[in-house]
Amino acid sequence: MNESALSKIEREQMSPTFSALRKLAHGFGMGLPELLEAKKAETPSGRRSIVRAGQGQTQELANYQLRLLASDLRRPAFMPYEALVRARSLSEFDEWDRHDAEDFVYILEGTVQFYTELYEPMLMSQGDSVYFDARMGHAFVSVGDVQGRMLCVTAAQE
Template sequence: MPDEIYDEYPSMTLAREAGEVNHIEPLRLGERIKTIRGNLGLTLEEASQRTGLARSTLSKIENEQISPTFQAMQKLAHGLAIDMPQLFEPPKKIIATGRRDITRKEAGKPHPTQTYEHELLATQLSNKKMMPFKSRVRARSFDEYREWIRHDGEEFLLILEGEVMFYTEFYEPVRLAAGDNVYYDANMGHMLVSVSDDDALILWVTAK
């Protein structure tokens, strides 16, 4: 994308958090089955009734004392109403990073352009997975744009004030009023034009 387009429309670059390391965890099938049962709120006895496996057998499987046969895994998948591959998916680790950034009203970072007046939000955080910003839409005509705006990722757009005409290269233009929103592929050419008396105010969230 040419540099002038980046000036026109704030985009983002997504990167891995520093220190992230990829590694393969050993498969603990019994632990996985116990987690699934717990998430379903089932006791060993209830899981036994659903799967047709003896309670003692289930307990030994969950405690890694015995390995389930293929037939037993089929019964587990059917009785717990899950797909077989789910038995082999390791539990996801949820790690809270404590990241937070508050932007007070009208205290975002200004980024004016020829067709928009952007206010970048949450600017203190780096390596964000999404980029939120508010924009005043100055453009009043399709012809004010040199070319389609397009960039990597997906985008959510919410009209806060006024009305806009939303142009995209693969769809007919659509008029959006306050409260309307649209989610779209940002690789598709797009642009906005204010059609209300005052410049429209919008919230954009860009993510990859």
């Protein structure tokens, strides 16, 4: 991430992309949930996390609204979250989303166009899913009247 973009994010003149948040977390040697919340005490083994309907930590990004699920766990093996796809066009992305992980996405509601830098765009509707190498540039765009809503699972970075 360049200094100009980081400065704009710090001054709240620009919302960070999901990719930018992952890069910041990786640069600080922590997971994304740790970056987005205050430091907590070590979690004992046998842990669990429950998030009730309509609750959970939210994160506003340029093209998505995320609701983090299990954000209270430190160093989880994977990161589950719900994503509301705000983008209506690929041109709304300054750059591809990408991070050093594997992602699983399940469409809960609406229709989205899944773009990648290596494959043809794929139209996905409720009940469809995709598992992909997130190092490949990618983006989701809502299509139609209903904003796309997705359940996403990102494998933790090592």
